[in-house]
Amino acid sequence: MIQDEILKLKKEKNAIILAHYYQDKEVQDIADFVGDSLELSRIASTTNHKMIIFCGVNFMAETAKILSPEKKVILPVKEAICPMAMMIDKEKLLAYKKLNPDRVVICYVNSYADVKALSDVCVTSSNAEKIITTYKDQKMLYIPDKNLGTYLKDKYHLDIDIWPGFCCIHNNLKTDEVDTMRKAHPKALLLIHPESPLALLKMADYVGSTKGIIDFASKSEAKEFIIGTEEGILHPLRKRNPDKTFYLLSEGLRCYDMKLTKIEDVLRALKEETFEITVDPNILVDAKKALDKMLEMS
Ligand code: SF4
Structure with missing residues (x-):
């Protein structure tokens, strides 16, 4: 075998x-x-x-x-x-930094090493809220995911510029799909990944990373859930929770890559x-600083 x-x-x-x-x-x-x-x-x-x-x-x-x-x-x-990692490059980030030298650059891990190397700290969807709110009294730039950035900007009223990148999978979700699924499964809780548009995140019972969604569903007393993230998550959700039912919010939630x-x-x-x-050793050193800082702050 x-x-x-x-x-x-x-x-x-x-x-x-x-x-x-x-x-x-x-x-x-x-x-x-x-x-x-x-x-x-x-x-x-x-x-x-x-x-x-x-x-x-x-x-x-x-x-x-x-x-x-x-x-x-x-x-x-x-x-x-x-695809999201390709929506920002080193030259564009350098040009932005030249015009905005006072902004702390917070970089989602969905990015390449040369972009991380120009950033102050990295984040993932599991720790972005904690790390970004640590800088809440400073001016920030968040790269490259507009949806996670917009969600935190809206929630905490931050002075944060948002890069216009996105995940092609989560960004395509529509509020109509939520309406349809809620009608079909009225008892189910809606759990959504923050790479989704703000209008959907505002409809959710829980917004969190993939691990956050698994932990939430596993601890919850509810028995049915509508899941707003990539379909691969259904495997660990069903393995850990054989007594619960999970519905995928949209058939489009399948990442080709x-x-x-x-x-x-x-x-x-x-x-x-x-x-x-x-990885080029010169880039690696600075990219590692941004990642190590993330791990320290998580
Ligand atoms: S689901 Fe696919 S496209 Fe979306 S952020 Fe993850 S790897 Fe990128």
């Missing part, structure tokens, strides 16, 4: 397999650890394994490399990218040790 081959090779090569909650079920089930960006960053920064096989999109594997520069980090599918990685790619990545992630 392919799973046995993976386990054998993983042991021989002293490798750890990390997978994001948005990966296919089969990939999640073969991983040593399944988590969201913050949890996976923490593991990448502390693991003793020589090699990290990162099942996710490329900025995540790059983040693991920055946090563990001495490890070999492999992304099984080179083409797995996050996250689903590129198949279990065969994990095996090939272990065998061939491709595709290895590299």
